[in-house]
Amino acid sequence: MMKLDTVMSVCDAEKCSACGACINICPKDCISYLKKETGTKVAVINKNRCINCHLCKKVCPQLDTVEGSKSFACYAAWSLDDTIRTSSASGGIATELYRFFSEKGYKLAGVSMTPMHTAEFSLSDSFKSMPAYRNSKYVYSNAGNIYSEVGKNLANQTGVLFIGLPCQVAALKKYLLVKKISLDLLFTVDIVCHGTTPEQFLVEHIGYIEKKKKKKAICVEFRDPDEKTSSFTFSLKDAKTTFYKKKVKANDVYQIGYHKGITYRDNCYLCQFATRKRQGDITLADFSYVGSYEPCSYSNENVSCMLINSQKGESLFSELCSVDRIFYEKRPLEEEVTTEKQLNYPTRVPMERETFLRGLKNNKGFEKAMKHAVRNIIIVNTVKNITYIEKISQIMSEKLPPNVKNSIKKVLKR
Secondary structure (H helix, E strand, O other): OOOHHHEEEOOOOOOOOOOOHHHHHOOOOOEEEEEOOOOOEEEEEEOOOOOOOOHHHHHOOOOOOOOOEEOOEEEEEEEOOHHHHHOOOOOOHHHHHHHHHHHOOOEEEEEEEOOOOOEEEEEEOOHHHHHHHOOOOOOOEEOOOHHHHHHHHHHOOOOEEEEEOHHHHHHHHHHHHHOOOOOOOEEEEEEOOOOOOOHHHHHHHHHHHHHHHOOOOOEEEOOOHHHOHHHOOEEEEOOOOEEEEEOOOOOOHHHHHHHOOOOOOHHHHHOOOOOOEEOOOEEEEEOOOOOOOOOOOOOOOOOEEEEEOOHHHHHHHHHHHHOOOEEEEEEOOHHHHOOOHHHOOOOOOOOHHHHHHHHHHOOOHHHHHHHHHOHHHHHHHHHHHHOOHHHHHHHHHHHOOHHHHHHHHHHHHO
């Protein structure tokens, strides 16, 4: 591990998203990650090996803002393949995009979980590997050398579809621009992001459950398809069975930490990409408030929101529709951009975060620090579960029309 007096930061440590662009471009391989007390990794330069080429500064999307594009069209959409749709976080549109581009001979960049329960980017040329890319990963994803790999393929006239978070899409574009590689054969999709949790918290949490259950997890699901992805069930599985599963309000502290925005990386609370100006040619998200501006004949379950942000994205959408594999319906743009908070501002710092970080600083570890920080949330959830309030809410949600549900949500948020 490098000594603190031998390193310097690439950008402000509070803003570093650990996107990895600087690591990919460094000609001397002298940039690595340093972990802060908050669990957040930030990029640092080894001063003893640095040649002051400043490429890391030029490629950093935090130092040189990447101008995004405002969405000009909005669609509700989902895959017509029920297996894809029900096993995806929303409507399975990302998987259909991967299938479409694999048939065109493009390379496919996406995120999958590793045996060590970390999330990492990889590049594939086969649609058969797409189940690993499918569904949400509520944890920080390591870019590895994905930008340089994408760059090599583009330079060799091989097209690439890249699906990632806005900061990662911005990092890729910066990398390619600095390397003077054409973006003509690159298609990008950004995912609306609330924030990412440092991977050490997930690893610690899984280890705690494994020890308690005396089982070894080989698979982690953040929105388990076996329980319906819309239920946001966190589960762990071994070779034979699911030995742990908890919904959002069933007092799993990792779930609480993520969905309440308590455990995100430091930079997520200052995110410059939580805006209506998008980085991708297309933006994908859950369409939670579909039907809130104009009536629709379907619920919001397993429905993707597609925002079209560029002419390239518009052309891609038209081609995707022509192969007759998705349902799509044009929706009012305001139905998404005015209701999705992450299209307007970053996640606010919740009051529980200070207590959580204090626990980490006092070496309590993730599990103890979180249980102490969210003890009041746990009590409220327990009371709701005992009195069946959540079950009644679920039944009402399934029975009520989308416009009525959305009206109730708006009233409750006031």
